[in-house]
Amino acid sequence: MELTKDEEAALKGESGETLQLAYRILVATGEATDAEKLVPIKWAHVSGVNYNTIGDAGEEFLSHLSKNAKVKVQTTVNPMGYDIDNVSNYNLDEEFIKKQESIRKSYEKMGTIPSFSCIPYEIFDLPEKDTQVSFAETNAAIYVNSISNLKTNKESAFSALASALTGKSPYSDLRKDLDSPNLTIRMKLDNPNELDLGMLGFFAGKIADSSVRISGVNKMDRRSCKSLCGGMGTSGRCGKFILDDKDADSEKVDFDKEEMKKIYDELNTTDSSDLITLGSPQLGLEELSDLTSMLKGKSFKKRCMIFCPRAIQNQALKLGYTKELERAGCEILSDCCTCLTPLIDKKNVDGVTTNSIKGAYYLKNSNGVDVNLKPLSKIVEEETK
């Protein structure tokens, strides 16, 4: 990879330890993806904010880094471990809160926007088409590449952080206009709901390379789009999909009932649950509005945790959704998400019902709880009175 004189000097450490570290990461990721140079980016979205995922090593790394580091471009951050307004309702120890607060402060010191959201594309104004950005959170990287016409690598927590500190990122394939995926997935199911599309994403992620074409899917609503992106990000390294019904010259694989059942059987591990979670990715305003309408005159028979960004929760409060949702038995949480939450523990919870494929994978593998998968319509139909 070709570096400018300034980049070369920074890599050697002439601009300080922080930038040397950042360039070391950018050069490694650039070399690994055959990028010929670094390009400027306008917006970084970093992951690695939740103490539950990054642990003591991550907390100490950020605390040290933030002493001398400042972000150079608009930088938003992923969810953390809890909502400070209601954390006392959950059984979380003091140590966790202390470490999480340290992480929050480290990011604040570096100049990031305290968004604590995995759906930055839904709560911030988007830059113009083809703008280069650097998004770590996998659902967000796939979403902005595929739906919002922005360009990002499927960044990692460290590569997006390095982009935030330098304003640059390797010019790898996903940043270029190379819209010719070598694989087409033919969706064979009619009228799929968001759960079906999440499973399609999970299936596609498993077999696709860095991008994939999907045929047989017409317009998706936002819920379905987010579900597909979340599923795809969980199972693979694919960072972009293109919806296209043209008969492309590429390998073709069908996603039919049989394939869907395999994914369902892999992720659905129980038929019963004592908790419902909605949100992974976090819910946006349309989804809260929909849910409010669906729950009219009904209430949940078991606990239901809803995760959304704080900005959305503030709007929902003003619009009266919060009151309605709480009446129906929902616990609404900001700044955190189902995915890798420390608030769901196998000591207290046996099974979780959710419509999130991403949530299902991590609930099972990280939290160790069983998962019951259902689309939202069925959750409302079967789990309310």
Added chain:
Amino acid sequence: MTLKIIVKGKAKGKIMKSNNPINFLGAVDKKTGIIRDNKHDMFQKSVKDVILVFPHGIGSSVGAYTIYSLKSNGSAPAAMICTKADLSVVSGCALANIPFILVSQDDYDSLTDGDEVTIDTEAEKIL
């Protein structure tokens, strides 16, 4: 063997080879290095001190922190060898100074599970 060296260094250890990609955040315990995904072919094995050979990383962008944590906790692989680059694995190895090498599919196929090898990225060799 043609090696594409991404993170330099020297390492010695036993090859632990998997046919499945790895989602470090979901599948690997960051303290012990033990694979906890019961669907993975390396379930219950530890990645500590091995030359970890696997197709590529998948999933969460936070997997990079898992790799960094493994190193901090003394449970990291001695080196990693993949056929494809995933930015979580690459950046995690770069930050943690774990030698990371990309190889062709043919060279990947020639690496045998359990073999004792020495890696020297300066000499561009796996012996």
